[in-house]
Amino acid sequence: MSKAVIIAEKPSVAKNIADALHIKKRSDGYYEGENYIVTWAFGHLLQLYDAKDYDENMGKWKMDNFPFIPNKFQYKVKSSPKNRDQADSGAKKQFTIIKSLLFRDDVDAIISACDYDREGQVIGDSIIYNIKAPKQVYRLLLNEWTPDEVLAGLEQIRPNTELRPLQDAGVSRQWADWVIGINLTSVTTLKYQKGRGQVLNIGRVILPTLKIIYDRDKEIEAFVPDKYFKLGAKFKTEKGEEFDATYMEGKEEKFKQKETLDEIRNALKNAHGIVADKQVERKKEYPPYLFNLSNLQGHITSKFKGWTSDKVLKVAQSLYEKKYITYPRTASTALEESLVDRAAKVLGAVKRGLPYEDEVKFVKTKRLFNNEKVESHSAIIPTYVIPKSLSSDEQIVYSAIKNRFIMQFMPIAEHEETRVTIKISDEAIKGFFAAKGRVQIIEGWRQVEKIESKDNILPFMNQSEQLEILNAKVTSHETKPPKHHTEKTLLRVMETCGKNYDDEEAVLSGFSIGTPATRAETIKKLKDIGYIFSKDKSLLCSDLGKEIVETFPIKDLFDLEFTGKLEKALSDMEKKEVSRGVFLNFIFDFTKKSVETIKSDKDVVLLHAAKPEVKKNEFLGKCPLCSSAVIEGQKGFGCSNWKNGCKYVIWKNDKYLASMKKKPTKTMVKALLKDGKALVKGLTSKKGNKFDAIMTYEKNTDNEYFGWKMEFVEQEKNKNEGK
Incomplete structure (x- = not known):
């Protein structure tokens, strides 16, 4: 009986598919049932050749070697993370297993079940078309891996040839980034580092992202605060209730001249307020859209x-x-x-x-x-x-x-907004005072995350009611600089290429920096290569990042419009509106010209290497064995005197805590060192119940090591009450 081989992107997804098909038999590298064999990749099982794989002369970085663009792009089993010159042994073994399955005589069909996106298409296709088994190839396109969807999806598999536009876009993205990255990173490093060792990464997506952060930093640097003044007054109704209001002229409540407001404040001493207008409006608040x-x-x-x-x-x-x-x-x-x-x-x-x-x-x-x-x-x-x-x-x-x-399925929240306009009895005062009140009427969807509604209740007052002015005050303010980008605000600019789209327009435009799948990776890479750094939640440009922006001569790569057009072209390729050949020829031509521009750029500027951040070890407390400082290491919280044999350590992957679904934290360690015990909340019992406990970490009597002891919080509380 003939079978189909299903190739999933990862082992966990293969298990989901096998479970949905009730396949219990597992062999080395695959599951096998009556009609289907389910195997898996490890993400990108194959990668593009390195430059030196095409030409051994490319093993050394020399200016004369560039620009370098292969005549034909080729793939190999991905490299070992420990040694880039060798294939990863696990990937090589799995590739061999998949190959043997695809060439089996009882297999007549191949189904790619990798993620339904550009990268997923490339992962599946690179494996299948490199193996070249003479079998019919299909595509399983799913948005979730539940049993119902897997079974329904297998009933609706499509010939893989129908996904050619998605493959074109995926391959074009991959080849374009390889060509730009390999050529411009190498030439830039050779030109501006002169053998000082720091690789200067250049990429199609990292540079415009860096420029967004650089521009915001410069904006803050150049910001000059503007001083302005406001006039506030406290009013009293006929029923004796008090409220605050702000002086306005037209729609403006900020004034450049303090003297203007001082005069009005003085005039208020002999005047009273009159309720000139009162508007009460009921407003609907829709929940925020579903997440992308x-x-x-x-x-x-x-x-x-x-x-x-x-x-x-x-x-x-x-x-x-x-x-x-x-x-x-x-x-x-x-x-x-x-x-x-x-x-x-x-x-x-x-x-x-x-x-x-x-x-x-x-x-x-x-x-x-x-x-x-x-x-x-x-x-x-x-x-x-x-x-x-x-x-x-x-x-x-x-x-x-x-x-x-x-x-989305809760009642729409509603609140009532009251706006009161107060005229002053002194007709020389041309403006008015305004006060706004807000009362939540229907909580609706806000209950889901217990979003507090900040009510500001205005006292009841009638139209034309006379109000007593209790006091008035002129306050001084300054305009604030824009805030540094956070990951949230940066992602938004990347998603819309800096244009003021709403969510839907941004999605449908295809005009962006990177894709949802790659933006997080881009931000992480910028941090890893030292072009930006985090300070609390803010993202800032490092000195090296600033120098890259100010020195690197290919200004198109910093331009959001340029990058947006490239991403749009890839998006249009998926819709058959742009051809792969035209896009790649543009990229190759752009790369060649860029290499020549960098080579002929002035030689005087040398970018300095980014200094790695020196992490200061935070003192968490005194070691109970030797009184040295306990600090955080990569794998645990331990005594800084460990080189002299001190054994005090709490491992981050502590098995006892892991059995209750917990990991030690800095706060927990500090409490243990200071008080000898720590309150640990949200532990999970074997039955899955949550509980809190007082934990102690005590030295064993028969050796130098430590072990945990636990007392339930309820017991502790009862003991205290009995004292």
């Missing part, structure tokens, strides 16, 4: 300390591979209209047991289900598979996605 990847990354990085957009993507990818959420690398904030029934099923699963469950009602709205606002992939939502246990990081990301989904 950039919005999810912005939400999490701005709300939680220590998160980066790269970390958000990794955690979301993990949730996706575990079947808990839909495909995360999406730019859309709406759902395809075909997902109505699936969304209703998901809502039924995720709303169970909520305190406001009765208020959650499924409705089909154009705001939520709209094909015109979906590009390639729908917004991120949960699946009907409810997680049994999640790590604390997974819980943060999953809850955000689940909550945002539930909000």
Whole structure:
């Protein structure tokens, strides 16, 4: 009986597919059932040749070797992370296994089940077309890995030839970035480093991103604050209730001249206020749109300390591979209209047991289900598979996605806004005082994340009512500089190429820096190569980053418009509107000209190498064995006197804590060293129940090592009460 080989992108996804098909038999590198064999890659199992693989003379960086553009791009098994000159042994073994499966006599079809995006297409195609097995090739296109979707998707597989435009865009992106990166990084380093050892990375996406941060830093540097003044007054109604109001002329409440406001303040002493106008308006507040990847990354990085957009993507990818959420690398904030029934099923699963469950009602709205606002992939939502246990990081990301989904089906929040205009009895005062009140009437979707509504209640007053002026004060203010970019604001600029699109327009324009899948990686790379650094949540340009922007002569690569057009061309290629040949010829021509420009640039400027940041070891407390400082290391919190044999350490992967789904934290270690005990919240029992406990870390009586002891918080509390 003939079989089909399904190639998944990762082992975890292969397991999901095998489970959906009820395949229990596992062999080395694949699962085998009656009709299907399920195997897997490890992401990019193959990579493009290095330059020296084409020509051994390229092993040494020499100006004369560039520009270098291969006549034909070739692939090899990915390199070992320990030795780039050797193939990764695990990848090589898996590639051999896949090859043997594809050439089996009982196999007549190959199904690529890699992620439904450019990269996924390239991962599957590079393996299949390098192996060249004479079998029919199909494509499984899924947005989630739940059993229902896997089975439904296998009924609707498409010939892989239909995905040629997606392959063209993926390969073009890969080849373009290789050509620009290899050529311009090498030539720039040779030109401006003169053998000083620091590689100067140049790339199609990293440079415009660097320029965004550089421009904001320069804007802040050049900012000169403007002084302005405001006049506020306290009024009293006929019923004796007090409230504050601000002086305005037209729509302006900020004034350049303090003297103008001083005169008005003096005139108020012999005057009273009159309620000239009172408007009460009921306003609706719709929930924020469903998450796309950039919005999810912005939400999490701005709300939680220590998160980066790269970390958000990794955690979301993990949730996706575990079947808990839909495909995360999406730019859309709406759902395809075909997902109505699936969304209703998901809502039924995720709303169970909520305190406001009765208020959650499924409705089909154009705001939520709209094909015109979906590009390639729908917004991120949960699946009907409810997680049994999640790590604390997974819980943060999953809850955000689940909550945002539930909000769409809650009542629309409503508040009442009252605006009062107060004229002054002295007719020489040409302006008026304004006061605004706000009262939440319907909490609606705001309950989901307990979003506090800040009510500002104005006292009741009638039209034409006379008001007593209790006091007035002129205050001095200064305009504030723009804020440094955060990951949230940077992602937004990258997503829209600095244009003022709304979410849907940005998605449909295709005009962006990078894709949802690559932006987090770009920000991380900029940090890793020392062009930018983080300070709290802000992103700033390093000295090296500034010098790159000010020195590197290929200004097109800093230009958002130029980069946006390249990304747009790749997006249009997926729609068959741009040909691969035209795009690549442009890239090759651009690279050749850029190399010549750099070679002929003035020789005087040498960029200095970025100094690696020296991390100061934070003192966490005194070692209980030898009183030396306990500091944080890469793998644990330990005594700084370890070289002399001190054994005190709390490992970050401590197995006892891991069994209760916890890791030691700085706060916990500080408490243990200071008080001998630490309150640890949110531990998980073997049955999955959450509990809090007082933990101590005590030296064993028979050796130099330490072990944990635990006392439940309830027991501790009862003991204290009995004292």
